[in-house]
Amino acid sequence: MNLNPFWSMSTNTGRKRSDGEEQSGEQQQQRASPARPSFGKKQLPSIPKNAVPITKPASPAATAQLANGTHASYGPFYLEYSLLAEFTLVIKQKLPGIYVQPSYKSALMWFGVIFIRHGLYQDGVFKFTVYIPDNYPDGECPRVVFDIPVFHPLVDPVSGELDVRRAFTKWSSVPHGPFLQLDNDTALRNHNHIWQVLMYARTVFYKINTMEPLNPEAAVLYDKDVQLFKSKVIDSVKLCNSHLFDQPKMDDPYAISFSSWNPAIHDEAKERMFSHKRRPEDHHKGLQVSGLSWVKPGSTQPFSKDDNPPLS
């Protein structure tokens, strides 16, 4: 896996370092509930420890040297923001039972976990990783690889990779290379998003498809001997769940890891999650909002609210 190092463009070293210190804490919360990654708090991810950016004070000589023969490019920014936009879309979709978190090291790698709540795979908790091609959005469909190969017709029994391509035969990100100009409408209506891939990864566990399987054994069993298939699935689910508390496969601070419930750590986080729902109202009442409006809802006249003091 080629980790695109463009995260390291962050210059915010001082700031991010403190983030790094908090990481252990954040991770704990992740374990308790990987519900919402702490995405909103950052503008750009931190500089990974192992990918050292060349940072130095901008003494003119040094700058000139560095700049020599290099060319500026905003490409990484576009990629970064496209992925961030994708990620915000994922959050917005609120996909049931699916949680993802971009890796610390690369925006092109997202860690995820999927909870299956009913059906053949009920109680399954499958960790997976999404690999996004580095020429995104112009490249291929992102890949989804389960940490432990689940027994499933569409999951490769060796690599754990889910056959996503069959659902996105044409990953149509074509119109939106930053420098391509196409009619906006087509661009916006026909392109694919990463959340759709995640959605697909969930669907395969509820609607089993045995066409052109990656795991022929599973496919055959499902068609011929559902009972055996079922028991194999149960074994597979058990296996996956027994590895749930293992160290994450990937050595990444943002990798999703589970730990058993520890009230000292998790109770507070849980508390916060539940109180989160009440916040919008509090927000309106308690906090002094800096904006102003005297426009009556439904009106487009200024100062149309009824409670305006009369000026004459």
Add this chain to the structure above:
Amino acid sequence: MASMVANGNRDGRQGEALVLKGVDPETCMIVFKNHWAQVVKILEKHDPLRSNTSSNMAALGVIGLSSGGPMRFGGPIPGDEASAVQNYVEHILFLLMEEDAGQAGAMGPILEFVVMENVMERLFLWSLRRQFTDDMKLEQLKMYEMIVGQARQPLLHHKPVLRPLMMLLSSCSGTAGPEVEAELVSLLNQLCCVLAKDQSVLELFFHTSEDQGAANFLIFSLLIPFIHREGLVGQQARDALLLIMSLSAENQRVAQHIAENTYFCPVLATGLSGLYSSLPTKLEVPGEEWHCLHREDWLQMPTLVQFLNSLEFCNAVIQVAHPNIRDQLVSYIYNGFLVPVLAPALHKPTLEEVMTTTAYLDLFVRSVSEPVLLQTFLSFILLHRHENVHILDTLVSRINTPFQLGTVSLALFQTLIGLYCEDVMLQLILRYLIPCNHMMLSQRRVVKERDFYSVSAAKILALTPSCCSPEHSPPPLRQLDSILWSKGTDNSPNTGTMETEETFLEEDGSGYSCVIGSEIYLDVNYLHYLYNARLGISSCTRACQVWSAPYDGEDPPPEESHPHPRPRPPCPPQTTDPAPTNQLELEWDDSYDAGPVVSPEAATAESSKPPQLPAAEPPKHIQEMRRTAIMLVKGSYIEESDFQDDVMVYDLVAKKDARDTVTKGSKEVKAHVADHNSNLQSPLAEVGDDLMGQYEELIRTLGSDEAGTGGSSPVKTVDKEFRNPVVTPMEEDEVDFSSFSMDTPELEKQHSSLFGTKLCSGSTRSHSVPFTGPFVSVLLSRLENMLDNSLHVNLLLTGILAQLAAYPQPLLQSFLLNTNMVFQPSVRSLYQVLASLKNQIEQQASTKKDFPKLITSAQHCLLARESSLKGQDSRECSPLEAGRMMKSSPPPQPKTISLARTEVFATVLFTEFLKELAAIAQEHSILSHVPMEE
């Protein structure tokens, strides 16, 4: 005498307290009675009536006071007797102060005695009987201040204590002596503190007597004359009044009394008018770069400081007072200050005066924090019409004046946009965008779409001029940072954001550069723009949560709203209708037919007064109040001692002679207005018609050109050619506004003339003509002239546009930032203007050999400017010094480049602006979906 009390207070008290500590109450009582007996002996000796019953005393008091002077019975009182009384009194008072309350809050025996024997009232009458001079008053005031402030049990609950106090206070009301005034206010302040702590006293202060009808709140009335006073006295009075104001919020009776029976609100509001009239009508502008009144500027203008103090006080009153008082005050400020004073001032005859008023208005808006008061100012700006022209339209049109007035007007709009106020944004821009007819019909559903792949950012950045592209000459990093920050520190009204910016800057202070791999040079500077954009957008988004609608092209619905629903004002008779045959006119001339919509309130306000009457003439009662207020402000409050009805006090004040100054003043104003009218209107009608002709001719050519080539560049060139002569610099500052509008068809005049015609033509105009509003048009016009604009104008312009672009409303966002949006041909977009600028720059760069060198020099110069500005920021504690620095010489320049090379500076700025916009576009694409952060 007075000093004796004061000294006794200080030195004696400590000794006494020590002595008293061990003494038992009974002994104290005995001492007290002994002393009092001595005092009574002397008192009765000089009392012609030989009476010691309190009922007679009360009658005496009234007589004594209503005759307005000292009453003397039986000749002068010998000095030794007077000082003997004084000595005894001191002791008595100490004993009274030191006494603790009895059990369960009962009176202590000394207090009981004081109440029963009516001690305080008899002492007051005694001082009246002697020469009731200022010294005597001072002595009495100090006496009360001492016992009220230091007594260990509540004294004011008892009428025999309270009544002489009230008599004393009222007898002091008209006094001119500054010492007495100071002491009076200090005592009043103290009483207010007591009131605020113990509301039960309030009832007693409000001595309502059925036969007199009106409730009387003397303390309050006495404080009013000091509202606008300078210095400590004024401050104490205002503090005391604020205490009463917050009392009024909970006490309906106090609120009602203040609103109905006192002149508090009118005095306060019209006092602003009085103070405003003493402000300099022309500011000494420190330099061309100057565009708004900073703290260090106004700190050096005492009159302005005083005005701001009073404005701040109004703000505070509105914040704490009962809604009745608040509404009344706001209404008086509107009708007694903004409309009759500020509106005419905004239309004074010379450029300088108008510019000064605009700068004041900007400062006032920045100084006001209470939403209700802000609303008053804003509705004045947005809805009020002066001589049939909306203030807003006038202000917008002035952006286009090539003089400092244009810059100052820009700064005002920067302030307004920074308020995150829906009403402002609605009137300035959104109302023109809501109908969605600025875009092709098919584009409506695109309004809400997000730019997932940074397409717009890429397109904007692609406009980077080749001479500035990082590939050619990688700019020194700090240098470009500095441009960003300088824009940030330039008059940003949003201090919250500023702080965060600074933190960020510090963290990153050493200016790191980053290299990805060994190949790609990343513009670190761009990260700063992204960070900044994120801050700006999220604080704006948070602020806009209180807005009534998302403005996303669906809500408010485009069909129902028409951009021009306001009733057309009657056509001025002198203007002729040029028969609007051609609908395709340059956008920005439409300014005046699409003014703000009148709200119900404002409509009634306007209909209530005859429309033809010049607004410079305020209603009679307002003039009257203003007169009163001005007299109060000028300290000519007269000596009258009728305390029964405080309304009468003001009546008397009003009758005093200071009237002269005011009438003179208002005559001057009227004269100005008259001048102004004649200057503007008579010659303009003709010129205006002529201009209209040229205009339509031009537009016809433009229309065909456009149809032929389909490109936007020819439009720009012709357009620019047309505008250029207009902007040719005349000598700034000293140009008289009237002469300016006489000779040449300058912009301001165009507007005036166009205004007249448009008022009539507008009604026949089809509503579907795409138009994004005068404000956007004017901004884009000025932006298009970027290469000719001075640096500071460009900083303001780009600052405002970036501010607008940070607004999260999809209508605004799609209009400003979505480069894929397809607009109606006649609508000019920001992107088009930027593209035309790029072409202009490329052309310049290709014709001038030394252009790259100049660019580098300009970058260095901006860097130096930045660091000098930053240096000032760090020394904020000494604004004077900072102010001097700014005003003196321009910062040192490593390689000399004249600021007159505007095209060079503009090029550097343009490049930075592209990054800023692109960063905002990118941040929008990811922020819009994220649930609100904390």
